[in-house]
Amino acid sequence: xxxxxxxxxxxxxVILSLALLWQLVVFMFKLPDYILPTPLAVMYTWxxxxxxxxxQTQPTLAETLLGLFFxxxxxxxxxxxxxMFKPARLWLIPVLVISQxxxxxxxxxxxxxxxxxxxxxxxxxxxxxxxxxxxxxFYDGLRRTPLAWLDLAxxxxxxxxxxxxxxxxxxxxxxxxxxxxxxxxxAPIGAIIGEWVGSSHGLGFLMLNANGRMQIxxxxxxxxxxxxxxxxxxxxxxxxLNKTITWKM
Amino acid sequence: xxxxxxxLNNISLAFAQQTLFNNLSCEFTGxxxxxxxxxxxxxxxSLLHLIADLYTHKSIQYSGTIRATDNQPIQTRIxxxxxxxxxxxxxxxxxxxxxxxxxxxxxxxxxxxxxRELLKRVGLKNPKQKIAELSxxxxxxxxxxxxxxxxxxxxxxxxxxxxxxVITRLNLHDLAAELLQHKTVILVTHDPLEALRLGHVIYVLxxxxxxxxxxxxxxxxxxxxxxxxxxxxxxxxxxxxxxxAQELM
Numbered sequence: 001x002x003x004x005x006x007x008x009x010x011x012x013x014v015i016l017s018l019a020l021l022w023q024l025v026v027f028m029f030k031l032p033d034y035i036l037p038t039p040l041a042v043m044y045t046w047x048x049x050x051x052x053x054x055x056q057t058q059p060t061l062a063e064t065l066l067g068l069f070f071x072x073x074x075x076x077x078x079x080x081x082x083x084m085f086k087p088a089r090l091w092l093i094p095v096l097v098i099s100q101x102x103x104x105x106x107x108x109x110x111x112x113x114x115x116x117x118x119x120x121x122x123x124x125x126x127x128x129x130x131x132x133x134x135x136x137x138f139y140d141g142l143r144r145t146p147l148a149w150l151d152l153a154x155x156x157x158x159x160x161x162x163x164x165x166x167x168x169x170x171x172x173x174x175x176x177x178x179x180x181x182x183x184x185x186x187a188p189i190g191a192i193i194g195e196w197v198g199s200s201h202g203l204g205f206l207m208l209n210a211n212g213r214m215q216i217x218x219x220x221x222x223x224x225x226x227x228x229x230x231x232x233x234x235x236x237x238x239x240x241l242n243k244t245i246t247w248k249m
Numbered sequence: 250x251x252x253x254x255x256x257l258n259n260i261s262l263a264f265a266q267q268t269l270f271n272n273l274s275c276e277f278t279g280x281x282x283x284x285x286x287x288x289x290x291x292x293x294x295s296l297l298h299l300i301a302d303l304y305t306h307k308s309i310q311y312s313g314t315i316r317a318t319d320n321q322p323i324q325t326r327i328x329x330x331x332x333x334x335x336x337x338x339x340x341x342x343x344x345x346x347x348x349x350x351x352x353x354x355x356x357x358x359x360x361x362x363x364x365r366e367l368l369k370r371v372g373l374k375n376p377k378q379k380i381a382e383l384s385x386x387x388x389x390x391x392x393x394x395x396x397x398x399x400x401x402x403x404x405x406x407x408x409x410x411x412x413x414x415v416i417t418r419l420n421l422h423d424l425a426a427e428l429l430q431h432k433t434v435i436l437v438t439h440d441p442l443e444a445l446r447l448g449h450v451i452y453v454l455x456x457x458x459x460x461x462x463x464x465x466x467x468x469x470x471x472x473x474x475x476x477x478x479x480x481x482x483x484x485x486x487x488x489x490x491x492x493x494a495q496e497l498m
Contacts, residue, residue: 148335151303155329156399158352166352170339247338247381 004239011231037217046221053206053225060202061229063119063191067126068233071183071190074127075134076176082135083142084164100132105193112198122199126190130183134176141175142168144249174249177241184237188230203229252402252433253317253326254279255300260313261458262295269295271458272313277450279318279402282426282434282471284448286441286487288495292459293437297405300435301329317403328399332408334392336380342368343376346394360398367394371424386417393421397428404429406436410443419475422446426472441487445480446472451487455494462490 019039025031026038033041046053078096081088108125115121145168153163195204203222210218260273269292277283285293298304300315302324317323336345346364350356365376371390383391389410396404409425410418418440426447438444444451451465465487467479474480 146333146335148331148333149337151298151301152329152331152335152348153352154303155301155324155327155405156349156352157325158349162352162354166348167337170337173339 034214034216037220041217042220042224045217046224049218049221053203053221056201056203056206056222057225057229059119060188060191060195060204060226063122063194063202064126064187064229064233066119066123067130067190068183068187070123071127071130071187072134072180075131075179075183076138078131078135079138079142079176080164082139083168084160096132096135099128104129104190108193108197111194117198117200121197122191122194122202125194126187129186129190129193133182133186134179137179137182138172138176141172141249144175145171171249173245174247177245180241181234181238184234185230188226188233192226252280252431253319253321253323254433255323255403255435256316256318257296257300258314258316260299260315261311262292262299262313263310265308268458270313273458273460275452275461276318277433277435279433280431281449282429282436282447284444284451285435285437285454286439286444286451286491287454287459288491288498289439290498291454291457291494293454294407296454297329297407297435297437301327301405323403326401327403327405328396328401330392330396330404330406330409332411334388336383336388336391338380340380341376342373342378342380342383342391345380345391346376346398348395349399364394364398367397367428370428386413386421389413389417389421390424393425393428401432403433404435406434408437408439411439418443419446422472441484441491442475442480445483445487446475453487453490453494455490456497462494 022036022039026036037045078088078092082092104125107128108121111121111124115124149167149171150163153167158166191202192204192207195202196208199205203226206222207219207226210216210222255277257273257275257277260270261268262270285296287293299311300323304311315323317326337348340348343361343364344351346368347356347360350360368374368376368391371394373387373390373394380388380391389412392409396406406425410421413421422443434447436444436447445467448465448467449471451467453462453465454460455462465483467473467483469477469479
């Protein structure tokens with residue numbers, strides 16, 4: 001409890017110092033509002049436009065969470081396939097690598113063409129970005145079960161599915177957890193990229209819109225909200241994972 | 250049912266670089282402790298791995314037969330205990346003891362009661378205790394209980410007490426001798442004292458490829474007292490043999 005309070009406190013200090021530095025830079029170089037607004041101005045705008053921003057946060061949050069869900073799900077399933085079936089290893093790994101060699105940014109417009117301006121294209125963008133780190137982390141964990149545990153299970157006449165369920169998967173959970181942490185950090189980026197490329201709502205849309213109208217303070221306010229959203233998501237995920245997976249490998 | 254002996258016939262085992270055994274033949278008597286001593290790398294653990302059928306690697310050349318004196322299959326009647334306790338950190342003490350039953354999907358309330366009684370007998374009063382909270386000696390006791398709960402007539406032990414301090418080791422000798430009575434035990438060890446306390450028969454494995462020396466059969470019932478004159482006298486002889494074996498490596 002004390003440690004988590006200290007953690008939050010430390011985070012606040014870091015944010016405040018960065019804001020102070022920012023304010024100082026604007027003040028020293030006499031930058032106009034439309035180049036770099038002060039953090040205070042951004043804060044005022046954020047409060048003044050809170051209902052608008054909150055309204056635009058909801059679709060982005062929904063896309064992020066759905067992307068996270070589907071990305072994690074496909075990642076877990078493909079890691080299990082890789083671990084359990086040799087043909088999957090031979091055929092799926094090239095597909096995985098190719099899927100990551102194509103820049104998400106480049107195919108995001110295509111996804112909008114295929115899946116429309118709605119949430120689906122954003123969810124898919126996020127899913128594509130997320131499933132790879134989840135797959136590699138979990139697959140790595142599944143491959144690194146200590147040999148002694150596998151030998152022991154073998155002398156206990158366990159079949160490979162029992163070994164998978166009772167030993168290999170739990171042993172790989174800490175690795176999966178680090179994959180999920182990376183995924184949680186990536187998910188909002190996926191959703192925002194999707195929104196930039198083409199959308200009619202969401203924080204990414206709000207940013208572009210504000211930018212186009214030279215409402216730079218509002219753009220920063222939206223950016224601030226995205227950052228807050230990402231941080232909140234990351235720390236929630238981190239907390240859940242730390243509570244549920246208490247062992248180290 | 251009395252525990253069967255194990256007969257090794259013309260065992261040859263070679264890895265890519267070296268030949269460990271060449272036409273090794275011997276018989277381990279049923280219902281007794283057989284202790285195997287020898288320098289590191291001579292093939293003590295490999296012998297246990299062969300009996301437990303743990304080698305699956307393709308780079309291994311293996312020939313010969315291993316059978317039980319009653320001609321029933323061996324691999325289904327083995328419990329295996331290694332130097333690393335292989336306790337699973339996400340399971341508690343009791344659950345770790347019942348790992349075999351869990352893997353085979355046959356946990357019963359009878360088995361649970363058995364586990365608790367055995368845990369009590371080895372001095373572990375809290376079956377729900379987390380593995381991370383146990384000391385090295387306690388962990389090895391849990392591993393011993395796990396081995397016993399497999400309820401197999403043949404027990405293969407690969408330096409199970411090597412990582413423990415001397416006093417803890419002596420205590421565990423007493424426990425092992427008591428609880429593994431009438432089973433066919435093959436105990437690989439580095440420690441001449443351990444072999445002399447627990448072995449009905451002691452062999453020194455020496456040479457490249459390795460051969461078993463003449464058996465040493467100390468008098469008296471096990472566990473022999475550390476102050477017994479036979480032990481002190483034989484310890485010198487055994488150490489001399491081990492020195493010789495070391496020179497042959």
